[in-house]
Amino acid sequence: MANDSNKFQAIISHCKEYGFIFPSSEIYDGLSAVYDYGQYGSELKKNIREDWWKWMTQLHDNIVGIDAAIFMHPTTWKASGHVDNFSDPMIDNKDSKKRYRVDHLIEAHAETLPREEADALLARMDQLLAAEDFGGLKQLIEDNKMKCSVSGTCNWTEVRQFNLMFATEFGAVSGEADDNMVYLRPETAQGIFVNFLNVQKTGRMKIPFGIAQVGKAFRNEIVARQFIFRMREFEQMEMQFFVRPGTQKEWYEFWKEERMKWHLGLGIPQERYRFHDHVKLAHYADAACDIEYDFPIGFKEVEGIHSRTDFDLRNHQEYSKKKMQYFDSEINQNYIPYVIETSIGLDRTVMMVLSEAYEEQDLSTPEKKDSRVVLKFPPKLAPIKLAILPLVKKDGLPEIARELMDQCRRSFRCFYEEKDTIGKRYRRMDAIGTPFCVTIDHQTKEDGTVTIRYRDTMVQERIAMEQVKQLVENSLA
Numbered sequence: 030m031a032n033d034s035n036k037f038q039a040i041i042s043h044c045k046e047y048g049f050i051f052p053s054s055e056i057y058d059g060l061s062a063v064y065d066y067g068q069y070g071s072e073l074k075k076n077i078r079e080d081w082w083k084w085m086t087q088l089h090d091n092i093v094g095i096d097a098a099i100f101m102h103p104t105t106w107k108a109s110g111h112v113d114n115f116s117d118p119m120i121d122n123k124d125s126k127k128r129y130r131v132d133h134l135i136e137a138h139a140e141t142l143p144r145e146e147a148d149a150l151l152a153r154m155d156q157l158l159a160a161e162d163f164g165g166l167k168q169l170i171e172d173n174k175m176k177c178s179v180s181g182t183c184n185w186t187e188v189r190q191f192n193l194m195f196a197t198e199f200g201a202v203s204g205e206a207d208d209n210m211v212y213l214r215p216e217t218a219q220g221i222f223v224n225f226l227n228v229q230k231t232g233r234m235k236i237p238f239g240i241a242q243v244g245k246a247f248r249n250e251i252v253a254r255q256f257i258f259r260m261r262e263f264e265q266m267e268m269q270f271f272v273r274p275g276t277q278k279e280w281y282e283f284w285k286e287e288r289m290k291w292h293l294g295l296g297i298p299q300e301r302y303r304f305h306d307h308v309k310l311a312h313y314a315d316a317a318c319d320i321e322y323d324f325p326i327g328f329k330e331v332e333g334i335h336s337r338t339d340f341d342l343r344n345h346q347e348y349s350k351k352k353m354q355y356f357d358s359e360i361n362q363n364y365i366p367y368v369i370e371t372s373i374g375l376d377r378t379v380m381m382v383l384s385e386a387y388e389e390q391d392l393s394t395p396e397k398k399d400s401r402v403v404l405k406f407p408p409k410l411a412p413i414k415l416a417i418l419p420l421v422k423k424d425g426l427p428e429i430a431r432e433l434m435d436q437c438r439r440s441f442r443c444f445y446e447e448k449d450t451i452g453k454r455y456r457r458m459d460a461i462g463t464p465f466c467v468t469i470d471h472q473t474k475e476d477g478t479v480t481i482r483y484r485d486t487m488v489q490e491r492i493a494m495e496q497v498k499q500l501v502e503n504s505l506a
């Protein structure tokens with residue numbers, strides 16, 4: 030049985046074994062911090078994405094969705110501040126060539142020290158980081174004889190800023206001028222900002238209103254060894270809510286509460302979440318907090334809620350020379366709206382849902398050792414909703430099972446299987462989180478009833494086959 034400290038590893042192995050998540054291009058030994066979603070992982074991810082999209086757009090009158098391109102004009106990233114500010118101080122070990130984020134190197138060293146020494150070291154690091162004193166940071170690393178975990182030496186380069194954006198060249202000619210350089214977007218938000226007026230005008234949107242988007246983002250993360258928690262290619266679900274200046278505080282509080290409602294709607298109890306207010310604010314924010322979830326690796330950020338002021342629209346106005354203003358007919362004024370952003374990582378949410386659902390159960394009796402791994406997904410997120418299992422491969426049972434498949438498959442994802450004992454088939458369905466299994470047996474031929482087996486309780490009961498579809502649909506509402 031996995032305890033808390035190795036539950037994380039157990040989930041990673043389970044994801045691979047059962048077709049949820051694979052290391053990218055694994056046959057070539059993988060690519061660091063890049064992952065592929067398999068047959069069940071992609072369904073789970075799609076269900077979370079759709080749930081978020083529906084909740085944000087369909088259930089809020091004043092929010093619409095867009096789908097902007099990953100490539101954007103390079104000036105976008107000048108205006109957003111990412112070219113100048115989206116970087117971390119790094120240091121390289123000259124012998125191993127391994128690169129470290131300076132704060133992570135120092136924090137890892139602090140973990141080896143007694144409490145008081147560690148606190149003093151971290152306080153000094155915070156001072157130097159705040160002052161952007163890179164010489165001082167290098168000195169601190171050397172004075173404390175911090176070693177590279179690969180080479181074991183203290184042979185360090187200077188500390189340098191390292192931008193986290195991936196750059197590539199655009200068009201047919203490579204290696205010519207800087208004008209060809211484009212970035213893979215490090216957040217989806219800017220696609221919303223640059224389309225603010227397009228959407229506002231064509232949708233005749235009135236403030237307050239929101240624009241939502243789901244899409245890939247890319248960051249050249251240096252410390253990237255936490256499975257899908259920190260990836261170099263990942264997916265974000267973001268919403269920018271445009272408000273009248275001066276009202277941002279109340280909308281910030283509104284969206285904190287509103288987003289928490291969505292999280293609780295995933296069936297995850299309140300005590301597994303907490304808010305974490307930011308002390309050090311990002312370059313664009315006047316208030317910010319994270320929604321953290323209690324992962325097997327501790328409480329960590331899943332979603333950020335940021336009051337971004339008019340920073341982005343104002344800068345886009347300045348760089349593009351295009352007005353980013355809204356005419357508010359209620360107060361007869363033109364202004365650049367303020368923005369509350371909700372930004373959640375889809376992959377991190379997948380990891381949260383997996384962590385919450387994963388359970389190893391000992392089912393041993395005095396007579397027999399037994400256990401199972403079950404993923405207790407809420408039915409609306411489960412990759413497969415219903416497994417249809419003929420007891421044997423003959424006597425007309427597969428035909429009846431196929432009939433039930435035909436009745437249900439247009440409404441939700443079903444799975445048909447006739448191999449192995451029923452017990453083994455149930456265990457496989459538990460392992461991928463299928464909430465309902467239905468067995469077709471000889472009695473079905475006589476009275477039209479089937480055995481339905483519930484994943485979480487393992488209770489089995491007989492119901493009329495014609496009730497199955499409705500029962501599953503009710504669980505998805």
Ligand code: GAP
Pocket residue numbers: 215216217218248250257258259260261263264265267330331332333370372373374375376377
């Ligand atoms: N537009 C604001 C923004 O991008 P962020 O706090 O940097 O804010 C928002 O990112 C969310 O995106 C995070 O809460 C996290 O869920 C997700 N995220 C950020 N970096 C990630 C990474 N490298 N891998 C996976 N998810 C990431």
